[in-house]
Amino acid sequence: MSAKRRHDDNEADGAVSSNKKQKRQEAATSNMKQKKRQVAATSNMKQKKRQAAASSDMKQKKRHVAATSNMKQKKRQVAATSNMKQKKRHVAATSNMKQKTRHVAALILARGGSKGIPLKNIKPLAGVPLIGWALRAAVDSEVFDSVWVSTDHAEIKKVAEAWGAQVHQRSPEVSRDSTSSLETIQEFLEYHNEVDIVCNIQATSPCLHPFDVREALKKITEDGYDSVFSVVRRHQFRWKEVDELSDEKTKALNLDPANRPRRQDWPGELCENGSFYFTTKDLIKTGQLQGGKSIYYEMLPEFSVDIDGDIDWPVAEQRVLRYGYPGKVVRLLFCNVSACLAEGINALSSNTRNTSAIHMLQEKQVEVMLLTSRNNTVAQSLADKLKKRTGCEVREVGKKPLNDLLEVMKKRSLDWKDVAFMGFDQADEKLLKLAGLSAVPGDAPELASKAAKYICHLSRGSGAVWDFAEHILLHKPMAKP
Template identity: 55%
Template structure:
């Protein structure tokens, strides 16, 4: 390096270990959690953080590789030797480094931490790149009293570990203790090569308790989904009120099959739950419009939906754009449910997007939510419920901000009164 030449910045790589084997939940790492594959939550946070030179998933499974690439990550195919039940994370990370000599720092992010936010990763990257720490790991503060274990047959009493029983702390009077939460471990190459994930000049990063969600601990999947819906990271742009849902008819509202009678009349099937979902959306003040590439105008009246519909739509995005401008909405106020390649651009543009479980791969990649239900089998109703849950989150966050601002104004008023006494 010549005098005055800037030193190249150390290569910081995010690495998510996602083995195919799982004793508790088969293929847990790509099981849908709140409409997104589990590993997708942390990949979204890592990519949006913008601090990593590369984002990787280390896996031994074809389906996990496929999902990782859909979310924009690179894939390292780990060897069978480090894919066993007995294999450690450190062994898998060291193998990754042996194949990627360009990497100087590894940010090992756990796939089972779906409430991770980019802001956390940005701050940790600063700690290790700008402040000179060799390793940084995540912790959470807990207010739990510990007692010594008494094994069966031992003739002794338990002893308090972090409290005086004669003077128990109130929660508000005790700062609590820091525990590793397993969300991430950042370490420099030289430490990992010596067999350490934590060492050298160490620092911890304290995560907010509500963001410290570990699926290995939150065994009940529906409870974990509710926590993610409340505290998860949904993308760079803030959510807004949804005022329009546009739904593709073929493959979403229907199962995509066309039945032809002897007299050459077309028939389609739909799920009544989806009709209920559309009506619920309307009651919430959300307009629903339908779109199709083919002429299905003769079958629509039978559904009695009373929705504006555009058939023979050769350019769905242009139709969506015309509707959005006519109603006077921003893209963040538009939701879209599609299932085919022709829906991809609409899915990318909409503030909230979803696809049925049987949508094509490119549509799934573009969507923010993948339904558990297939097209024509309740997907519209499920997506409607997803919209309602996210809107509840928006309203809750808005109320919290109003409460904070109100409290600040009250405090400010009291300070002014004290100032003039």
């Protein structure tokens, strides 16, 4: 091979070698770039992860801060709520303290003079003195610090005291026909400055119940009113009164005659029913019974009976027997056998009507205890016969049986309001006054009759026990104080 050819071959080999070298360099450069990109990508990935982690930490920290903030806020809310409750309890305690220190008195005005019916306020209505119905509701409401009757008459005084009231002897100046209720109440407050709230209860409202009195008083003691008075809803269309001799025409006062509503579509009007008027002493001093911050208390129509003018006496008796408040439910009846029966113990053991009355009471879970005198030898000899026939416990008592009865009541955990007593004569006077419900036969002496809370229509030996038992049972389901 010639030198030239070898030279050419060498150059060709050199070129090939140079190309290969260049390709290797390019490949190396490419690999280097790829590695750099991978490194950069890896670096970016790590950076993103670090950023993500940092962001996650930041979010977590924010959530933690938010949670902490919420927790603090909740704690503040709880603390605020606690403080609010504490303040309310403090206000309520303060209110209760003020309420406890305010003397609330019930006051019934009962003058002796009556143009219509003499001594109407103590005339028996369904066996109970008229004033007794209102006094019973006032006493049993248990919201009054004192219960008073303002009167100028000795007989009314005796009846009021028998029904648990204190008596204010009113002066002649406020006992005239022209004297207003406001003047009489103002005089009462002059003598009884400890009273802060007066509830003037009308003696002529025999269907008043303790529940209404309690609810009305809350409007003053809890809601802050100065005066509260009782009303009833009436559905009566009123017309203007005109002189028949004039040319004036009457016109409707509370309806449109052209669009006369049905009763059920008309709410009616609120009218005073006269049952009671609650007023603060401060308002009375200004010469008002209704005023200041004033509100009414609505009573049901059946309990809004006014003896002054609504109905006559026989009709009133029927209403009272149905809707009047009879007192708390009797759980035990003490019956003085010898006093209540003209023929004594023999009459009770042999008279079917009397024994039936006792059995009726027993069936209604009213225990009956028959009282006999230790000095009555005949009664003692028949005690076993009486116990067998009536199923009652027969108990001997002395001339002053109060201690004997108190012992019985203590064993049964009873109060006088849970007890009825039936007596007859002067020896029974104290027990007749103490018992929540008491009665005497129709022929009982005057002194005992005035002390009793119910006077039977029948006399001794003629069914007086039956009469009183019926009176107890007639009202027993209604007693809702």
